[in-house]
Amino acid sequence: MNFEYSEKVSQLLEQVKSFMEEHVYPNEETYHQQIAEQQWQTPPVLEELKAKAKALGLWNFFLPLSYGQYSGGLTNLEYAPLAEEMGKVYWAPEIFNCAAPDTGNMEVLAKYGNDEQKKQWLEPLLAGKIRSAFAMTEPEVASSDATNIATSIVRDGDEYVINGRKFYISGACRESCEIMIVMGKTDPDNPSRHLQQSQVLVPMKTPGVTVVRPMTVFGYNDAPEGHAEVTFENVRVPVGNIILGEGRGFEVAQGRLGPGRIHHCMRSVGAAQRALEMMCKRANERVVFGQPLSKNQSVREDIAKSACQIEQSRLMTLKAAQKMDTHGNKVAQDLIAMIKITAPNMALDVIDRAIQLHGAAGVGQDTPLAHMFAGQRSLRLADGPDQVHMMQLGRNLAKTYG
Template sequence: MYDHFPISDRAKRMRETLLKFMDDHIYPAETTYKQQVAEGDRWQPVPIMEELKAKGRESGLWNMFLTHDAGEYKGAGLTNLEYGTLCEIMGRSSIGSEPFNCSAPDTGNMETIFMYGTEEHKATWLKPLLDGEIRSCFAMTEPGVASSDATNIETRIVRDGDDYVINGRKWWSSGAMDPRCKIAILMGKTDPEAETYRQQSMILVPFDTPGVKVIRPLSVIGYDHAPHGHAEVEYTDVRVPASNILLGEGRGFEIAQGRLGPGRIHHAMRSVGQAERALEMMCERAMGRSAFGKRIADMGVTKHWIAESRMEIEQARLLVLHAAYMMDTVGNKTARKEIAMIKVVAANMVQRVIDRAMQVHGAAGVSQDTSLASAFANARTMRLVDGPDEVHRETVAKLELKQYRN
C-alpha cells in the first residue's frame, strides 16, 4: 500500500524497525503494564514503561513525531505522510507511543513550542520534553462553556505590569495527573473586546505556579487512564511572566490551527492501527470458538462484520494518507477539508470495528480480560477530541458548497 505514496527509503527502514520493536517489546509488555498500574501507585510512572522508553531511545525511533530537523532540537525530519504510517503501527497498542516519546499531548505541545516559542521557551521547556524528562498538558477545554466553539472560552489572561494573571477553570487536560507534568499550554482571553478570533491567546504556565490546583481526575466511560490521566484544573490568580505569552496577544487561534492539524492526522492513523488490532482479535476469536454446532467464523453475520471492517479500515487509511500527502504538498490550510474528513471518518470507523469485535467476543469483550472495552472507551472519545464530528462536518460542507457560490 505505502508504495503508492512518496515515502523515503529511510522512512521504510524506520517502519520495519518499529514493527520489530512492537513484536519484541511492546506487545509482550502489555500485560505487565496493566498489572503494574493496578498493583502500584496508579499515578506514578510505571516501571515497565520506563524500561521500554530506555529501549526506545536506543532504537533510533525517539521523537519520530517532530517533522522538523533543526539544530539541537532535532526531530526525525519525516513528512506528515511518513510519520502517519508509523502512527498506525504505534496505535495498535495502548502503550505503543510513549516508549518513543510520541505521546499526545506532549507531541503537540512540543511542536507548538518549537514553532511558536522563543529560544528561552525552547531551552526551558522543549529540551526536557524532547529528552523525556518531563511531561506536559494542554489547557483549552472548559466545563462551563461549549468549548467546541473556542470563542466561548472564558478563562482570562490579564496583563499586570511585567506579568499576566490567569483565572479560570479547565478540564480534559490530558496528562495533568502525571506527577511529571511540569508545563501547561493554556488558551484564554486577553481582550474580550477584540474581533472574535483575536480575543484568545496562548501562554506557558509552569504547573507548580501558585494558584494552579488539580481538582480531580476525570474518567472515560469508567477508565481513568492512570498514570497519565485527564484532569479538571483550576487557575486562581496564577501569575506568570509576560514573556510566557506565545507569539503575542490575540494569536491563540493561529497557534491552535498550527497545532491541531498534524495532531488530527496522528489521531486518525492511530485509530487505523487500533482498528487493525481489533479486527485481528475478531478473526482469531471467530476462528477459535463454536456456537450452535459451527464455528462463529462460519456464520454469515460474522463474515459480514469481518468484511465490513476490512473495507472500512482500508477506506479510512487511504483517506488519512491522502490528507497527510496534501498537508505535505499544499499545506495545512489548503488541506482543511481533507483533515476535517479524516477526523470524522477514522473516529467513527474505529468505534464500529471495535464494537463488532466486542460482539464476537461475547461477554469477554466487555470485561477487563481483553483490551477491547478500554479501546472502545478511547475510540468513543475520538469523536470529541480536537473538535466534535459535527464541527468537522460543517467545515467539509462549507468548503464543498463554496465552489457553487457565485
C-alpha cells in the first residue's frame, strides 16, 4: 500500500487548503449571520464561494473514475485528503459541490439512472443549480433495517401513487431542494424482504408532498439544509420516475451507501484534525495557575492520544478507499464498516477533549466545537447505526474465520 499523495492530488490539496484559509474560515461568522436572517435559503456568501470554487475547477471531486463522463476525475483514494480538508468546516463541502445528500443522489443517478433522469436531475445537480434529498428514514419503523420501510408505492396506470411519512430527511427544508429520491414498498408481499422496495424520484413541488417541520439534532436545525419531517398523501409521479426498476430499491440503497459512508469518515477525520489544532492553539495561549496549559501533563496526554487516534482513522480510511478503487465496494465492505464504526467515535473523543480544554467557550457559539460534536454524534446513527455495522462485520468475520 502506498498512501503518498500523487503530484496531482498534492496540488489539488494545496488549492483546497488555500481556498479554505482565504475564503472559508474568514467567512464562518458571516455564514451564520446570514443563516439567522433567512434560514432555509442558501446564504449569499455560500453562493459566492461556490462560484469562486467552480471557476477554479475545485468542483465535483467525489464521483470516482468508474462513473465515466460524470466522474470528477479522481479515485476514492485521491478524493480522501480533499474530503478531510473540507470536513474541517461542516458547510464547506457544498462550496465544492461535494456535500451530502447531493453526493449520494448524484452517485445513484450516475450509476442507476436512465438518460432522461440524468438529463433532468443529475446534470443540474452536478452544475450546483439545484439541491436534493434522500427520503428513507421513517418514524414508525426501525429504519436501521431498511427492509422495514413501510411507505407505499402503488402503480396506477402510468403513475405511481405514494403514501407515507418520513423524518430526518436531510436537505428537504431548503428552498432550493427540487427533487427527492424516495424509498418505499412496491411489492410488500414478496417473499424476499430485499425485493419489496423501490426508489422513485419525487419533485418537491408535487401535490401531496408536505414538509411538516424541521427536526433538530441536539438542538441544531442545521439550516439551510435542515432535516425535515415529510408526508406523502396520494402523491402521483410518472412510472418513468422509478430508478432501475421495481423491487431494486434495496440494491440501489446499498450501492448508494458504500461511498457515502466513507465520505462521512473522511470528513470526520478532518473535523477531528481541526479540533486537535484548536486544542494545541488553546493549550499554548491559555495561562492557568501561572503557566500555559501545554505545560500540564494531562493536557499533553490528551493532545498525544488525539493525534494517535486521528492518524489511525486516517490510515484506515485511506486503506478502505484504496480497496474500493482496486477491488470494488462490495469487497471493501468490511473495511468500510470498520471505519464507519471507528471514525465518528474517534472524532467524538478528540472533539470532547478540545471542548474540555476550551472550558465554557467549548460548549458555546464562539467556537465550532459544540456543533461539531453534535454532528459527529448524529453520524453514529446516519448511514447505519454502529450496532448494525458491528453486527454485520462480526457475522462476516465469524464466517470467514469459522
